[in-house]
Amino acid sequence: MTPFEALAEPNRRRxxxxxxxxxxxxxxxxxxxxxxQPGVSKHLKALREAGLVxxxxxxxxxIYRLEARKLADLDLWLKPYRxxxxxxxxxxxxxxxxxx
Amino acid sequence: MTPFEALAEPNRRRxxxxxxxxxxxxxxxxxxxxxxQPGVSKHLKALREAGLVxxxxxxxxxIYRLEARKLADLDLWLKPYRxxxxxxxxxxxxxxxxxx
DNA sequence: AAAGTATATGCGTTGACAGTTATATTTCTC
DNA sequence: GAGAAATATAACTGTCAACGCATATACTTT
Numbered sequence: 001m002t003p004f005e006a007l008a009e010p011n012r013r014r015x016x017x018x019x020x021x022x023x024x025x026x027x028x029x030x031x032x033x034x035x036x037q038p039g040v041s042k043h044l045k046a047l048r049e050a051g052l053v054x055x056x057x058x059x060x061x062x063i064y065r066l067e068a069r070k071l072a073d074l075d076l077w078l079k080p081y082r083x084x085x086x087x088x089x090x091x092x093x094x095x096x097x098x099x100x
Numbered sequence: 101m102t103p104f105e106a107l108a109e110p111n112r113r114r115x116x117x118x119x120x121x122x123x124x125x126x127x128x129x130x131x132x133x134x135x136x137q138p139g140v141s142k143h144l145k146a147l148r149e150a151g152l153v154x155x156x157x158x159x160x161x162x163i164y165r166l167e168a169r170k171l172a173d174l175d176l177w178l179k180p181y182r183x184x185x186x187x188x189x190x191x192x193x194x195x196x197x198x199x200x
Numbered sequence: 201a202a203a204g205t206a207t208a209t210g211c212g213t214t215g216a217c218a219g220t221t222a223t224a225t226t227t228c229t230c
Numbered sequence: 231g232a233g234a235a236a237t238a239t240a241a242c243t244g245t246c247a248a249c250g251c252a253t254a255t256a257c258t259t260t
Contacts, residue, residue, distance in 0.1 A: 008108035020180060026237060041238055060227045060236045068184035075178055084168035126205060141206055160204045160259045
């Protein structure tokens with residue numbers, strides 16, 4: 001599962017939002033999401049496979065944590081597009097880039 | 101179709117990459133992609149609906165153009181996550197944010 | 201009429217997503 | 231050690247949509 005695919009699902013984006021406020025045990029995430037426990041668990045698995053979250057065991061709980069590095073990758077993907085709105089030389093730059 | 105969903109598909113990301121080099125008629129895009137003409141046209145429609153590209157008629161051709169604004173939206177979505185890798189205060193900030 | 205493109209249609213495969221219920225695993229507690 | 235808690239995984243069902251192909255057709259402009 002690529003980060004792109006993982007982020008395409010609203011519930012998964014929601015989970016990331018929740019984790020932005022800090023680490024959280026799976027149970028808290030289940031409580032916060034309007035989904036069944038197995039359902040949340042499946043989305044968490046998807047996020048794990050995308051490298052967007054990590055887990056750590058704490059007693060009988062599983063503590064989930066946002067993995068920012070993978071989002072940094074996304075940020076990197078966005079980079080070559082960024083200058084399109086960062087300045088106003090769009091047309092010129094596009095032209096130069098095209099014939100390079 | 102949300103930008104997130106649109107970007108989840110590799111062929112669509114590829115189309116955006118091609119358009120980074122400048123405006124292009126649909127035909128050129130079809131030639132560059134290993135897909136049927138209707139296939140490419142469908143992906144272009146998806147990108148249009150996501151606001152990631154725009155079209156303009158030029159004679160019998162349809163000229164496609166990257167719409168950077170929508171990618172800026174994505175950039176914006178990423179913003180609250182950015183400080184997680186921008187500095188090294190992750191734990192502290194997460195803690196503060198959680199109890200705010 | 202021809203070119204360029206979009207849209208429609210039909211088909212087939214595959215996967216996403218939801219639900220439910222059950223079970224396996226690990227750890228904690230008594 | 232029994233049993234409960236927390237979570238993952240499995241298994242099954244069901245629906246719906248994505249994606250590919252191919253072919254056909256509609257539309258607009260030349």
